[in-house]
Amino acid sequence: MRVLRQVRVVYLKELIDILRDRRALISMIVVPLVVIPLLMFGLGALSFVVMEQARQEQHRVIVIDGEDSPGVLDKLGALQGITVVPDSGDAIDRVLRRDVRAAVRIPDGFEAAVEEERSTGEVTLYTFEGDVKSSLAAQVLREFFRELRDDVVERRLTDRDLAADLLEPFTVETRNVAPPEKVTGSALGGVIPYIIILLCVTGAMYPAMDLTAGEKERGTMETILSSPVSRLALVLGKYLVVVTASVATALLAVGSLGVALVFGFSLLENGAGDGEALLALDPLSLVAVFFLLIPVACLFSAALLALSVFARSFKEAQTYVSPLLLLAILPAIAATLPGVELNSTLLWAPVLNIALVSKEMMIGSYDWGAIGLVFATTSLYAALALAVAVRLFYRESVLFRS
Amino acid sequence: MVEVSGISKSFSDRKRGLFHAVDDVSFRCEEGRIYGLLGGNGAGKTTTLRMLATLLKPTRGRASVDGFDVASAPEAVRARVGFLSGGTALYGRLTAREMVEYFGRLHGLRGADLARRADALFENLEARDFQDRRCDNLSTGMKQKVSIARTLIHDPPVMIFDEPTSGLDVLTARAVLGFIRECRERGKTVIFSTHIMREAEKLCDNVGVIHRGRLVDEGSLAELYERHGESDLEEVFVKLVTREEVA
Incomplete structure (x- = not known):
């Protein structure tokens, strides 16, 4: 009972202490609220705008030869999306220098061969693979020649009084049966747990270091240890503040992501059209995922606390903690990869298991057995890490390292 | 009341190996008295006081504060001690x-x-x-x-001050010393460490000189003056410390 009261006293004091620290506020509030949505949607919007611009641009293209096929040349000159520039004999070189985006070689006597139903020889496209504008130009050219070929085929069929669909006995069509929220879920399913995991770590990092190594550095560790507070109550109070920071940061991130989703997609919708489908994210699964991530926050907080109590100074703590950041993010990234799915081994992998279960939940499939197991294992890992942190607080060689 | 009997503290350190910071130190201080622990830098004053404040556990020996053992009842001890040191920011x-x-x-x-x-x-x-x-x-x-x-x-009935005037200007240091005296008047047990002899002369009822972790002599000021044929604490201190160096 006395310990609980002390935990509460320590918790309230440390919370005030942290909330008065500008650096802590930046890591807890500014990062999730501003940086994350900006990163996600800023990058998304930017690439969208750039793509749109590239699409609307007139790409410079060279036509090599083809002087004896004026009909084709005329049609190419009138095409939307490309501008034909005169060939000066170094067309391929200019594609390579990206002076023009693509070149197309029309074989000699192309039109005549088509008319006479002889083999025309091959039309060759020269592109710079990997360059978006080059592939856009090539796409325009490819589309043009495909249509030209279809026209020729159709004309030849009608000339012979054959049905136009002779060469197309059946068609194949794909229809999406997944409801919109599942489409969004699988598109964002890997990413959202990843972001929450990332922010659980970054949110816990600063307070964990400040409340342990920072306290040593500022000389208040000896003050607090000389008070009658039990070491257990002291660690638990500090630990709960770190968990609070971690959860608050993740919560703010989810909130700001939600807002950004609505605004971001309503913006894109005006241009893209398929925004509506993307907007449909099941809010309930978001809440469920968030709750599942609380033990992860507990795990990170304990690990960070144990690592940084060992350090003598804030700087030293940072060098211990940054590898942990990588360790936490790697499994979260692995879970976003397609094909990485939950199995009986991965169920035990810390962080990865949570990320994978979250991914499933985002597309609305709830495997309660797996969810329960993952929740339990993560809580177990968190408890172990906390036990280590508490033990370290009882070691004077750790507290008075000099 | 503070009773210290034969406490020692050893650290193992990569550079120095096993290092005896405090070695078999014993003293006692009654209510309403000030006990001064004198010593140079690294003599073991801070380690001794940290053990009394239960921040460190003695390797050997016993110490009790108001009847509570520092090793077995640290929280009860801390509840009865006011601890002030250069490290308590x-x-x-x-x-x-x-x-x-x-x-x-x-x-x-x-x-x-x-x-x-x-x-x-x-x-x-x-x-x-x-x-x-x-x-x-x-x-x-x-x-x-x-x-x-x-x-x-x-x-608290017991006050422990570890070099409480270090880094303070004359007036503030005076005020702190006055305040320590006030603690005595109110019947508290005061343990006080310093390397400034004048402070000890002005304040302490009993003095212990600590050097390289060992208590080399202790007693009231009068006893120390008499034993070493001096009338100045600094001379007594230098005598004790150099004697140890030679031995």
Whole structure:
């Protein structure tokens, strides 16, 4: 009972202490609220705008030869999306220098061969693979020649009084049966747990270091240890503040992501059209995922606390903690990869298991057995890490390292 | 009442190997008395006092504060001790008042009781004017007053001061010494370490000289003067320390 009261006293004091620290506020509030949505949607919007611009641009293209096929040349000159520039004999070189985006070689006597139903020889496209504008130009050219070929085929069929669909006995069509929220879920399913995991770590990092190594550095560790507070109550109070920071940061991130989703997609919708489908994210699964991530926050907080109590100074703590950041993010990234799915081994992998279960939940499939197991294992890992942190607080060689 | 019998503290350290910071130290201090622990830098004063404040566990020997053993009842000991040292800084982001009240709460005080005690302390230490300022923004002297208020909030029977005047200007140092004297007048047991002989001469009832972790001599000032044929504590101290160096 006395310990609980002390935990509460320590918790309230440390919370005030942290909330008065500008650096802590930046890591807890500014990062999730501003940086994350900006990163996600800023990058998304930017690439969208750039793509749109590239699409609307007139790409410079060279036509090599083809002087004896004026009909084709005329049609190419009138095409939307490309501008034909005169060939000066170094067309391929200019594609390579990206002076023009693509070149197309029309074989000699192309039109005549088509008319006479002889083999025309091959039309060759020269592109710079990997360059978006080059592939856009090539796409325009490819589309043009495909249509030209279809026209020729159709004309030849009608000339012979054959049905136009002779060469197309059946068609194949794909229809999406997944409801919109599942489409969004699988598109964002890997990413959202990843972001929450990332922010659980970054949110816990600063307070964990400040409340342990920072306290040593500022000389208040000896003050607090000389008070009658039990070491257990002291660690638990500090630990709960770190968990609070971690959860608050993740919560703010989810909130700001939600807002950004609505605004971001309503913006894109005006241009893209398929925004509506993307907007449909099941809010309930978001809440469920968030709750599942609380033990992860507990795990990170304990690990960070144990690592940084060992350090003598804030700087030293940072060098211990940054590898942990990588360790936490790697499994979260692995879970976003397609094909990485939950199995009986991965169920035990810390962080990865949570990320994978979250991914499933985002597309609305709830495997309660797996969810329960993952929740339990993560809580177990968190408890172990906390036990280590508490033990370290009882070691004077750790507290008075000099 | 503080009783120390044969406490030792060893650290193992990569550079020095096993290192005896405090070696078989014994002394006692009654209520209403001031015991001064004299020694140079690294003599073992701080380690001894840290063991009394239960921050460190003795490797060997026993020490008790008001009848409570430092090793087996550390929390009871801490509840009866006010500990002030160069290493006990203030929480810079708390106000002076919050700092003192935080420690009051950890001592189990609350509500009107806590407010009354804090009021009295700030009044007494003439610290009312800056009680709502953040500790980071206080001068060294103000900080020392807040630290004193922090050690006194639970009205402990035993006070432990580790070099309480180091880094303070003359006036503030005087005020701190006056305050230590006041503790004695109120019947508290005071243990006080310093390397400034004049402070010890002015304040202490009993003095122990510690050198390289060992208590080389102790007694009242008069006893020490007589034993070493000197009338000045500094001379006594130098004699004791150089004798040890030769031996």
